[in-house]
Amino acid sequence: MTAARTPDSQEADDLDVEEALALVKPETRTAAGTGSVPPPAPEGESKARRSDAHHKATPWPEARAVAERAARSLPRRTPVSVPLDAALGLVLAAPLTALTDLPSFDTSAMDGWAVAGPGPWEVREDGVLAGQAEPEALTDGEAVRIATGARIPQDATAVMRSEHGRIDDKGRLFATREVVHGQDIRPRGQECRTGDQLLPAGVVITPAVLGLAAAAGYDTLAAVPRPRVEVLVLGDELLSSGLPQEGRIRDALGPMLPPWLRALGAEVVAVRRLGDDAKALHKAITGSAADLVVTTGGTAAGPVDHVHPTLHRIGAELLVDGVKVRPGHPMLLARTKEDQHLVGLPGNPLAAVSGLLTLAEPLLRTLAGRMAPEPYTLPLQEAVHGHPYDTRLVPVALRGDRAVPLHYNGPAMLRGIAASDALAVIPPGGARVGQELELLDLPWATAGIDVCVT
Numbered sequence: 001m002t003a004a005r006t007p008d009s010q011e012a013d014d015l016d017v018e019e020a021l022a023l024v025k026p027e028t029r030t031a032a033g034t035g036s037v038p039p040p041a042p043e044g045e046s047k048a049r050r051s052d053a054h055h056k057a058t059p060w061p062e063a064r065a066v067a068e069r070a071a072r073s074l075p076r077r078t079p080v081s082v083p084l085d086a087a088l089g090l091v092l093a094a095p096l097t098a099l100t101d102l103p104s105f106d107t108s109a110m111d112g113w114a115v116a117g118p119g120p121w122e123v124r125e126d127g128v129l130a131g132q133a134e135p136e137a138l139t140d141g142e143a144v145r146i147a148t149g150a151r152i153p154q155d156a157t158a159v160m161r162s163e164h165g166r167i168d169d170k171g172r173l174f175a176t177r178e179v180v181h182g183q184d185i186r187p188r189g190q191e192c193r194t195g196d197q198l199l200p201a202g203v204v205i206t207p208a209v210l211g212l213a214a215a216a217g218y219d220t221l222a223a224v225p226r227p228r229v230e231v232l233v234l235g236d237e238l239l240s241s242g243l244p245q246e247g248r249i250r251d252a253l254g255p256m257l258p259p260w261l262r263a264l265g266a267e268v269v270a271v272r273r274l275g276d277d278a279k280a281l282h283k284a285i286t287g288s289a290a291d292l293v294v295t296t297g298g299t300a301a302g303p304v305d306h307v308h309p310t311l312h313r314i315g316a317e318l319l320v321d322g323v324k325v326r327p328g329h330p331m332l333l334a335r336t337k338e339d340q341h342l343v344g345l346p347g348n349p350l351a352a353v354s355g356l357l358t359l360a361e362p363l364l365r366t367l368a369g370r371m372a373p374e375p376y377t378l379p380l381q382e383a384v385h386g387h388p389y390d391t392r393l394v395p396v397a398l399r400g401d402r403a404v405p406l407h408y409n410g411p412a413m414l415r416g417i418a419a420s421d422a423l424a425v426i427p428p429g430g431a432r433v434g435q436e437l438e439l440l441d442l443p444w445a446t447a448g449i450d451v452c453v454t
């Protein structure tokens with residue numbers, strides 16, 4: 001079967017797509033009679049089919065824009081009221097306005113004494129602790145012990161830290177350094193006044209936002225609801241436990257996609273393993289009430305690739321049918337109902353990741369009310385071969401201020417992405433050492449996975 005092992009074959013991809021692409025020299029393709037400009041394609045694909053598929057395919061940046069627009073075209077989603085402990089990772093649907101002044105009373109910033117007027121001071125018997133109700137007012141020349149966070153007695157002029165005061169044998173308090181009027185008193189409303197806008201709508205609810213909301217008097221927050229996603233895992237060859245055997249392999253996408261989708265802002269309502277059953281697929285899609293159905297596998301034109309025929313049968317509108325990106329070019333986006341979309345991820349696991357970040361990420365991000373991440377670039381540590389006409393997404397590790405391309409980045413491999421911090425966007429034709437490349441962060445690398453998994 002050596003003859004079948006052309007450089008752009010699936011076997012070559014499975015070894016290491018970079019090495020495989022390095023072998024694809026223009027002369028070789030010309031000599032092999034594959035035409036003047038067709039892109040590399042999996043073996044067995046006819047020239048006519050290949051150019052047809054490539055003709056329909058959407059350029060990678062445009063595919064992302066189409067996915068974002070698809071979500072934007074839907075009516076605004078009704079905000080939900082969510083208790084603070086369930087709000088992490090959601091997006092504020094309304095500005096966060098202070099329900100109270102902060103601090104809500106004049107507060108001591110230090111442990112020490114509240115003093116009134118110039119020293120020395122007579123020290124009162126009692127003290128003031130945090131959490132106590134309004135203390136008795138001070139009179140000029142009087143001091144009272146006070147704890148950090150305690151209410152300042154009326155008519156106090158300053159707080160003196162415990163390390164800056166000395167009590168003589170007659171019980172009088174002296175300052176060991178100058179006392180400035182108002183020192184170490186946090187006045188009411190220093191941080192905000194009731195009704196001040198603390199954060200605008202659209203901000204992601206991080207742990208810090210939860211803390212601020214609680215401090216400002218909130219028990220619940222108005223949030224954009226998570227888009228509901230149903231995952232349909234296709235393929236008779238998939239096992240859900242144990243070792244691969246007798247031609248069957250472990251399902252890598254069933255365990256990988258739900259947490260990834262949650263990290264992108266989604267609520268995963270179901271994961272169904274449907275095998276290669278066209279009827280079951282039809283029933284699952286038409287019966288789903290999710291905002292987004294994500295299928296895995298079955299996007300190509302093999303004998304049991306049921307995604308296209310099923311979409312055709314239900315009259316779905318194909319918004320993206322193939323993308324000029326490697327891996328993952330058979331990915332697709334369809335509108336299945338007025339308020340429902342479907343992202344078809346290719347079965348090869350890294351191709352599925354590519355589809356997830358190309359189509360599902362902009363769609364879910366927009367439905368979840370999140371802003372697009374600020375694009376950023378880093379220089380490449382090593383040159384990376386490009387596809388002649390398509391964008392490539394390559395796992396990279398971020399080391400210092402450089403992106404180090406990782407090996408084991410073939411479409412069927414997860415070894416590279418599992419060790420990576422981001423995907424580098426390699427333009428058609430490849431990238432040189434030191435070239436600044438756009439990076440797509442993996443959601444847990446920036447947000448912290450727990451932010452989004454609740």
Ligand SMILES: Nc1nc2c(c(=O)[nH]1)N[C@H]1C(S)=C(S)[C@@H](COP(=O)(O)OP(=O)(O)OC[C@H]3O[C@@H](n4cnc5c(N)ncnc54)[C@H](O)[C@@H]3O)O[C@H]1N2
Nearest residue numbers: 042045235250251252253297298299300305346347348351
């Ligand atoms: N004649 C053509 N054949 C293929 C083309 C093509 O354009 N013409 N494209 C190739 C490319 S590129 C990809 S990617 C795949 C996409 O195929 P499907 O989306 O139809 O996926 P399957 O055929 O079902 O599976 C492909 C591959 O991935 C494995 N797989 C599937 N699901 C999982 C899973 N959940 N976990 C782990 N691995 C999975 C499956 O066993 C296959 O090995 O098509 C090429 N062929």
Ligand code: MOO
Nearest residue numbers: 327328329351411
């Ligand atoms: O090139 Mo496919 O899209 O194997 O990933």
